[in-house]
Amino acid sequence: MQAAKPVSVKDKPDSWTLRVRQAIDRQLPMDHLLPHRQPYYVGSWVYVFGVVTIAALVWVVVSGVVLAFMGPQWWHDSGVGRFFNSLHFWSVQLFFIFMVLHLWGQYFMAGWRHGRAATWAIGVVIFGVSILTAFTGYLSQQNFDSQFIAVNAKDAMNAAGVGAFFNVLNFGQMYGLHIMLLPIGVTILVVWHIVVVRARGVVKPIDPEGAAPR
């Protein structure tokens, strides 16, 4: 019996897996995705803000998973629960502080130059979705503070015309958005943001003589 002849890629030029693999190799080679060296101008603390933002996001997600698993009574009544509640809160504060510092840095170095508009635009969307995630988090605390915020925010939501499908008084909806859909959205967008940063590399400093496109 004759052994089956392996199918060569030449025999399957219309293979979608081949096309996808070649596109990934072309757009995002591994030496771009996981570089072991960086250009000299990356040697500045300004470039650390983005990484610190990601580190804070990791802590937000880890502490949030613990809080979601244990529930509101635990995070209000036990010492360890209050610790994780605080860990979640303060890592969110750090996430926003360093995201804004990263935004300032990228604004002043015009990080959207030379084909990086998508990187900037995704970052803007991350900022917006993060604010929505934090807002639903404040509504999910299960205390008088969250009730106060919900009762006061409902008028703003109704005035904006979104109250019919984004009901801040509906705890189940806000909690579901906060622990499921919005964190998944933020995480996917952050991964996308990092991938496009790695595909293009870090933007060069602005040359006073007039920077040429790379």
Next chain:
Amino acid sequence: MDATTSYFHWGFILISVPNLLVIAGMIVLFAVALVAPFPRGREDEDAGS
């Protein structure tokens, strides 16, 4: 902890002191990041991406 916070009011600007301190700290941190020397691990004259 539960006391009402104080506010900074200057013309049309009205902001709570804690928020003002956070923003001031961020501006200081940004300025420090621009001027503080960054440690260099090894020579990187041939680096590029």
